[in-house]
Structures are given as C-alpha cells and as structure tokens.
Amino acid sequence: MASEAVIQQPYLGDLFLDVSFDKNDPLYIKLEKHLENRDGSPKISGVQFFYCPLGLAMQN
Structure with a gap:
C-alpha cells in the first residue's frame, strides 16, 4: 500500500x-x-538522468 504522505505531495x-x-x-x-x-x-x-530499478521505483 502506498504511503499517503507521498500521495499528498505535489508532482515533482x-x-x-x-x-x-x-x-x-x-x-x-x-x-x-x-x-x-x-x-x-x-x-x-x-x-x-539516472538509473533506478523498477522494483525500487515501485516501492511507493
């Protein structure tokens, strides 16, 4: 489940x-x-421009 704190942040x-x-x-x-x-x-x-594995990107 995603953290609500992140959901409430503006798009960066x-x-x-x-x-x-x-x-x-x-x-x-x-x-x-x-x-x-x-x-x-x-x-x-x-x-x-940087590499971020999908698994890490999907943590939140």
Whole structure:
C-alpha cells in the first residue's frame, strides 16, 4: 500500500522510462544523447538522468 504522505505531495516532475540500462541498446543511446552532453553533464538545466530499478521505483 502506498504511503499517503507521498500521495499528498505535489508532482515533482519524475518520469519512469522503460529503457534498459544497456550502453549498447540503440534506444538507450538515443535517450542518453538527447539528455546528456558527451562529458556526462546534462543538456537541459535541472534535468537529471539516472538509473533506478523498477522494483525500487515501485516501492511507493
């Protein structure tokens, strides 16, 4: 059961994208190139790109 405290929080802009964390996957490469510069810095100010396993994301 989800925590009501989390449900009452405003939307913070998080998105779950079902893309494999695989540096050889063409879809992952396309997403990474869209979100990050070659040095790993974000292309879009305030946007973070990181891996979170589905099980962890679904805890709440």
